[in-house]
Amino acid sequence: MTEAHFLSAAFVFYLVSLIPHAFVFFKKAAPRMERLARVLVVLGLLAQTVALVIRWKVTGHAPMTNMYESLVFFSWAFVAAYLLADFFLKISRLGFFILVGNLALLMYAFSHDATVKPLMPALQSNWLVLHVVTCFFSYAAFAVSFVASLAYLLPFPKKYFSHEQLDQVIYKSILFGFPLLTLGIASGAVWANEAWGQYWSWDPKETWALVTWMIYALYLHLRLIKGWNEKKLAGVALTGFLFVIFTYVGVNYLLSGLHSYAR
Amino acid sequence: MPLRALKKSVELFRKSGQYIASVRLTVVLLFVLIPVAILGSVIPQGREYSEYAEKFGFKWTGLFYQLHLNTVFLSPWFLILVVLLGANILSCLIVSLMKAKRTFGFILIHLSLILLIAGGLVSATMRLKGDLILNEGQTASSFDHRGKMIPLGFELRLKDFELQHYENELEKLMIAMPGGQKPFEFRFRKNLWTAIPGTDYQFQVERFVPDFRFDMASRAAFSASEEPNNPAILVRMKGKAEDYTEWVFANFSDFHMTSERPIGLKYVWAQKVPKAFISHVEILEKGRVVKELAIEVNHPLRYKGFSVYQASYDSIEGKWSGLAVVKDPGTGIIFASIIMIMLGLTLNIYFHPTRRKKRKFEDEAKEPQ
């Protein structure tokens, strides 16, 4: 069986999991549905893991070198981050929205060219894996905080979400993601120094990654200031993820630079 | 009342001292730095005047130059913002150290940021960089840094430049022998004789040009550019009774044969993808070779404080190699700061998962409730 088979299987698992997730969302206590939803997501993640491993084997390099590969990896990290957040923070009520987001992400991935291309010399480096894994895990954590901040800001009736819990989810996911983004940017700098002899060149992708990093640093420090209530903080978290998206996708289309590996 | 004035100014001094060490200032500075950085990514940086003028018009271009918007990250006002942030972090650190109320992780994180800024300033002022374009066999002992020749302290000789391509599986030559069987398909390499099975013919490809033109005066083929606008190969055919060469064009891709040239040739072109650029170099001291090695992308040469990078190459003939020589004392500081911040973040965040349930405010006491 090929990568495509496993990826389709993962997609179907995620899709089917929307049914129990919807139950979990609408009904307060639905432990069996919750379990079913979790099993489906785990199965999906396993299938997606196999797909990633197969692609790694077939191409001979880490599957993170173009837009298609990185989107699939992002989706994988997103699901993993969700399971992790659910384990620690009990966020199965957000599951429906996270899975919808993830399915959209996968469909966007499928709209890209999936053919295997040879690696250009600059990408042949061991730093690639560290750089991409840390960046995308941080993006995944921030994506979880984004969904939580949406739930916070959208006018859901009170019985659906506890704002206090959502604030903790936002905060904890950002806290989890921040060191990863830091390492992602730092490993990129070390790699750039190895490949081009310059650890920082203010190329648009770098600048936007730094801006994103500053927004989340801003979030962490705004929490220390009394005048900033949780609603405003949720707004900052939401904005932060919009910056993630622009750094990841927008820069490729709108600003040109060294990182223009992806179209 | 000079005493009151003195008191007032002391109070003002104390207040501004408090402000410079406050999280409020951090927040303000980040709120300013974020749009500034965005500006620096939206306006292309460090281009020629004419490029801005063409893109944005003279009025905007003048404004850009006046406000340093064409070199935001080198501008004095950006420097001021960064130094302010540094002062903010430093005073925050001093306060925390004096009151001994912070974790070790906190100290590491914020100290590393000072180091980061310091490293950046060192690089901005002391970094040396120059380009070396070397032909095979050529030697360099210094490089040009902004019009100044910097001696290397050793000699660097390019022995050989090697350009490796990925196996090009799509490019091929098809040969239709007279008699009408299925044409043969060959993947070929330059200057390698290949026999055509079942016949007494063999062929080799002698030349490739990406953009074929023919100069009538000198009756010679040449390439008009590096772009693959009209890729062509020169094929030499050798049989028992004949030996001839023929240009075959990818763009005119039908077999074409005539009565005196009954063998049909067809060239299917595909982009060649470079796999590696390798400069094989020697380091010489006092005329003696002390080291031999290969410089590749992602594998620079480091010697006597200099780093030498594979930067560009001769894409037509593969004869010269462009190397970049760099000496940047800021790099070490930056890397130290990276190690420090990662250590601090790990300690403070991953090892204290349950530490904060409730928000704690920094400006609790100062805020009027």
Ligand code: HEM
């Ligand atoms: C761009 C500059 C800065 C960055 C990237 C940064 C980063 C961080 C990070 C990652 C944390 C850890 C998050 C946490 O433990 O909650 C933190 C906490 C903190 N930072 Fe900063 N910081 C910066 C500047 C400052 C400055 C200038 C101050 C002081 C005026 C400051 C004061 C604090 C305080 C009080 C904490 C909370 C410590 C605690 O919860 O124990 N930061 N900062």
